[in-house]
Amino acid sequence: MSETLTIGKALNLGLRRAMEDDAKVVLMGEDIGRLGGVFRITDGLQKDFGEARVVDTPLAEAGILGTAVGLAMRGYRPVCEIQFDGFVFPAYNQIVTQVAKIHARSKGRLPMPIVIRIPFGGGIGAVEHHSESPEAYFAHTAGLKVVAVSSPADAYWGIQQAVAHPDPVVFLEPKRRYWEKGQVDTGATPGALFSSRVVRGGDDVTVLAYGPMVKTALQAAEAAAEEGRSLEVIDLHTLSPLDLEPVYESVRRTGRCVVVHEAPTTLGLGAEIAARVTETCFHSLEAPVLRVGGYDTPYPPSKLEEEYLPDLDRVLDAVDRSLGF
Amino acid sequence: MSTLSQTTEVVDPVPGAGAPHLPGQPDLVQLLTPEGERVEHPDHPLDVSDDELRSLYRDLALVRRWDVEATALQRQGELGIWASLLGQEAAQVGAGRALAADDMAFPTYREHGVAWTRGVDPLDVISLFRGVDQGGWDPVERRFNLYTVVIGAQTLHATGYAMGLQRDSAEDAALAFLGDGATSQGEVNEAMIWAATFSAPVVFFCQNNQYAISVPIERQSRVPLFRRAAGFGFPGVRVDGNDVLAVLAVTRSALAAAREGQGPTFIEAFTYRMGAHTTSDDPTRYRLASELEEWKLRDPIARLKAYLSRSGIADAGFFAGIEAEGDELAAHIRKGTLEMPDPAGTEIFDHVYAEQTPELARQRAEFVAYHASFEGEGH
Numbered sequence: 091m092s093e094t095l096t097i098g099k100a101l102n103l104g105l106r107r108a109m110e111d112d113a114k115v116v117l118m119g120e121d122i123g124r125l126g127g128v129f130r131i132t133d134g135l136q137k138d139f140g141e142a143r144v145v146d147t148p149l150a151e152a153g154i155l156g157t158a159v160g161l162a163m164r165g166y167r168p169v170c171e172i173q174f175d176g177f178v179f180p181a182y183n184q185i186v187t188q189v190a191k192i193h194a195r196s197k198g199r200l201p202m203p204i205v206i207r208i209p210f211g212g213g214i215g216a217v218e219h220h221s222e223s224p225e226a227y228f229a230h231t232a233g234l235k236v237v238a239v240s241s242p243a244d245a246y247w248g249i250q251q252a253v254a255h256p257d258p259v260v261f262l263e264p265k266r267r268y269w270e271k272g273q274v275d276t277g278a279t280p281g282a283l284f285s286s287r288v289v290r291g292g293d294d295v296t297v298l299a300y301g302p303m304v305k306t307a308l309q310a311a312e313a314a315a316e317e318g319r320s321l322e323v324i325d326l327h328t329l330s331p332l333d334l335e336p337v338y339e340s341v342r343r344t345g346r347c348v349v350v351h352e353a354p355t356t357l358g359l360g361a362e363i364a365a366r367v368t369e370t371c372f373h374s375l376e377a378p379v380l381r382v383g384g385y386d387t388p389y390p391p392s393k394l395e396e397e398y399l400p401d402l403d404r405v406l407d408a409v410d411r412s413l414g415f
Numbered sequence: 416m417s418t419l420s421q422t423t424e425v426v427d428p429v430p431g432a433g434a435p436h437l438p439g440q441p442d443l444v445q446l447l448t449p450e451g452e453r454v455e456h457p458d459h460p461l462d463v464s465d466d467e468l469r470s471l472y473r474d475l476a477l478v479r480r481w482d483v484e485a486t487a488l489q490r491q492g493e494l495g496i497w498a499s500l501l502g503q504e505a506a507q508v509g510a511g512r513a514l515a516a517d518d519m520a521f522p523t524y525r526e527h528g529v530a531w532t533r534g535v536d537p538l539d540v541i542s543l544f545r546g547v548d549q550g551g552w553d554p555v556e557r558r559f560n561l562y563t564v565v566i567g568a569q570t571l572h573a574t575g576y577a578m579g580l581q582r583d584s585a586e587d588a589a590l591a592f593l594g595d596g597a598t599s600q601g602e603v604n605e606a607m608i609w610a611a612t613f614s615a616p617v618v619f620f621c622q623n624n625q626y627a628i629s630v631p632i633e634r635q636s637r638v639p640l641f642r643r644a645a646g647f648g649f650p651g652v653r654v655d656g657n658d659v660l661a662v663l664a665v666t667r668s669a670l671a672a673a674r675e676g677q678g679p680t681f682i683e684a685f686t687y688r689m690g691a692h693t694t695s696d697d698p699t700r701y702r703l704a705s706e707l708e709e710w711k712l713r714d715p716i717a718r719l720k721a722y723l724s725r726s727g728i729a730d731a732g733f734f735a736g737i738e739a740e741g742d743e744l745a746a747h748i749r750k751g752t753l754e755m756p757d758p759a760g761t762e763i764f765d766h767v768y769a770e771q772t773p774e775l776a777r778q779r780a781e782f783v784a785y786h787a788s789f790e791g792e793g794h
Contacts, residue, residue: 116582142582148612153571153605160575163519163560164583168575183602187565188572194766195550195561201769232767256769284772331772 091277098268100242101131103276104249105169109139115253116161118145118154119171119207128173129209129268151177155184158204159192167203169253174265175210176219182227189258190233204258205249209265210238211302211352212399215392222389223353228260229330229362236330237283238262240304242272244287244327247280255283262329264302284328286336292322295409296340298363299350300326303400307350310405321409329359337363338370345376346412350400355383377415380408442641442653443685446660449713451721453660461664465728471659472723473737474508475716478528480741481537484748485527485544489694493752494544498525502657502689505715506622508532509662510590510684513670517558517587521573524562525622526592533559537744538751547755567593567600570619574606577615577673588673589617590666596627598643599635607647607681616673619644619681620666622656624688629701644681656686657715687713760786 095103109115117132117139123146126133136144147154151172158168172178178185185206192200212221229236235257239245245263252259281287289304290311299307304325311321322340326332341347347367349360364379382400390398444459463471482500489497500507507528514520520529530540535552542548543562554560563569573591580587597603598621610617623640625632636643644651654665662684669680687710691698698707723729764771764779 148605148608150605150608152602153609156568156571156602156606157575157578157609160572160577160589161579162575163554163572164576164579166579166582180601183565184568184571188563188568191549192561193769196554197550197766198769199550199553199555200561203769235768235772331774 092273092275094271095242095246095274096269096271097239097242097245097264098129098131100246100274101249101263102133102135104246105132105135105253106138108169108250108253109135109143111250112167112254114165115167115169116143116145117169117171118147118158120147120149120154120173122146122171127171129265131207131263131268132171151179151181152184155181155189155204155206159184159188159202162202162204163200167205167253169205169207172206172208174220175208175222175224178206178208178224185228185234185258185260186231190231193257194233201256202258203253203256205252206258206260207249208260208262209268210262211264211266212389212395213266213302215395217392218389221392221395223351223384225260225262225329226353226358229359234258234260234330235284235328236260236262237328238264238301239327240264240267240299240301240325242270243274243278244281246274246276248283248327251280251283262301267302267305270305284331284333286327286333287325288322288336288340289325290321290323292320292344294320294344295346295348295412296322296324296337296344297348297350297405297409298324298326298337300329300359301352303350303352306400306402307405309402310409313402314406314409319409319413326359332363332366334363334366334370337367341367341371342374345374346415347375347379348382348405348408348412349379350382350405350408352384352399354386355381356386358383377412380412382408442639443655444652444661444665445655445658446664447658447718447722449657449718451718451725453722453726456661456664459661459664459668461660463660463663468719468723468728469733471508471512471663472716472719472729473740474512474528474531475504475659475719476737477741477744478504478508478531479716480745481531481748482527484745485541486690486694488541488749488752489544494541494694495546496693496695497544498693499690500525500527502687502710502715503622503624504528505659505719506656506662506684506686509659510592510620510666510682513663513666514558514590515587515670517585518590518670519558519560519573519576519587520590520592521560521569521576522562522592523566523569523594523597524564525594526562529592530559533557535559537748538755541748541752542755545752545755547758567597567603567606569593570597570603570606571609573617574610574615577610577617578613580616581613586674587616588670589615590670591617591619593619593621594627595621595623595625595632595635595640596630597621598640607644607649607679610679611648614676614678616676617679618666618669618673619679620684621682622684622686624656624686626688626692626698626702628692628696629698639683641681641683647681649679649681651681651683653683653685656684657713657718659715659719686715
């Protein structure tokens with residue numbers, strides 16, 4: 091039952107399975123019905139499940155999330171597509187003040203099993219507001235859970251697990267990797283949704299990444315190996331809650347840690363991870379935890395995004411600096 | 416004396432033209448004049464028994480008594496704050512009593528009168544304002560959602576809930592409460608677009624109490640609010656919000672239309688916040704005493720009392736009985752408030768998620784251990 095799928099197709103299949111498994115699953119978003127979504131992630135689903143379950147919504151992101159809250163109160167499991175990362179902010183109020191708090195305020199009487207799918211990150215040559223990395227805003231908000239997938243297999247399983255999960259999940263999809271292919275064994279037992287994964291073993295430096303940067307980290311590890319350096323690459327996969335036990339285990343062996351993400355470096359996920367790794371592995375560290383991220387600027391025009399985004403060379407530069415301590 | 420029943424030409428609010436509610440309201444649905452005279456409206460008949468009339472009066476009087484007691488408790492330092500509904504009793508009780516048992520109401524933070532009609536314990540509402548709880552009651556059991564403080568957010572929840580009703584082929588409706596200020600919020604406008612587009616069984620019940628804290632209605636709208644509905648493609652009705660019978664009739668028929676698949680209605684209950692926005696507010700800074708005096712003549716409880724007395728539906732004994740019941744309620748509220756236990760500190764961790772995270776479980780354990788470390792130290 092193993093097949094080669096792109097991340098986009100794996101998400102499409104995963105959503106199809108989720109809808110087959112539970113009649114209460116309702117997809118909502120802009121252009122997700124007849125068009126199948128601007129990235130075609132929901133291609134064919136409205137045709138097969140009908141307009142009541144795959145809803146082409148009015149063009150209003152707060153409306154998508156706000157009505158999702160009401161549908162959840164009625165026992166539905168809304169899966170909301172935000173067309174691009176930069177368009178989540180009109181819905182930010184509903185996500186942060188309502189979706190995130192209602193379970194706590196109601197002492198669990200009003201579960202909010204809402205999935206917020208967001209294609210995130212840059213690298214596609216887009217105009218502004220189409221390349222953002224907003225994960226820290228959501229990871230900072232109590233009541234939300236945040237996941238970022240990096241492979242077709244994790245996309246296929248992750249979206250199904252997120253839909254079945256009882257808490258609201260911000261589900262980040264690496265848009266520039268939508269077309270990357272990989273093996274998906276649809277008969278396999280999936281890894282846990284809220285767990286990180288060691289995707290390449292190594293001994294010299296622990297490199298942490300998630301979403302689109304996992305591939306970049308793996309490329310850096312490949313290049314480093316040619317120079318005789320052994321990088322261990324961990325795909326964080328879950329950003330809230332963090333699953334750092336495998337990270338601590340790794341850092342205790344390597345003594346060095348580099349965190350990579352596209353989001354601006356200041357107060358990004360890397361800052362929290364650096365603090366926790368330092369608190370937990372202080373006596374094992376040979377070098378400070380280093381961060382490779384976007385600069386603290388607005389996301390640049392696309393002709394400059396290659397310089398803005400962390401790439402193989404910037405990861406290797408950080409690895410060199412770590413080894414230089 | 417200017418009254419709501421005058422039928423002079425409506426003056427739409429334009430800058431400098433004065434308040435939109437003055438001087439007359441020809442579009443206003445009214446079944447009981449401020450003087451307590453029962454009148455008919457061709458579009459909104461109301462068949463109401465004497466028992467129902469007495470019970471409506473009881474609700475109005477007890478809700479006001481609760482409100483007065485809560486304000487006193489705040490003044491005495493027992494509540495952090497209180498958002499008084501003084502003057503809006505008829506709008507809230509009328510709307511609440513229009514709901515069928517399985518309908519779902521989505522309140523703001525001032526709908527104590529609706530809470531009362533849904534059987535919510537006043538002490539559960541008080542617990543929010545005392546700082547003991549952030550939810551208070553069981554919204555599923557009471558068919559009355561939790562209070563929503565972020566202005567207008569609940570109108571989308573009501574609309575989504577109504578979309579769920581459609582998918583369930585349920586014969587219920589959702590009632591979304593909002594205020595005049597909320598009509599300026601983007602989310603409220605989105606809710607009305609969605610409700611119209613999907614023909615959702617939701618009724619928007621706007622209590623236009625003339626002020627968003629200090630800002631008068633003219634700053635929110637250049638047209639009477641109920642006329643906005645036309646732009647969204649559904650009916651808008653302006654009802655005398657101080658007339659419990661008119662509110663009951665108009666809300667009942669709007670909910671019935673929603674249940675029958677006719678989509679949403681926008682109801683503007685034209686009323687007045689006779690008290691402050693909350694106990695932290697000072698309305699003397701932004702409105703004239705004469706305005707309040709004028710609205711006192713339109714008091715929602717006095718007019719029903721006048722009608723019940725004059726028509727012989729209720730006698731002095733009935734009113735004395737309600738008064739005594741009010742005193743009992745106030746005593747219950749006072750005692751219950753003073754005896755309300757503080758919550759356990761660990762509660763803040765316990766319902767953040769349906770599935771607790773390891774990180775939060777760790778923080779909870781740390782919190783417990785930290786506080787336990789002071790035991791025996793007199794902290």
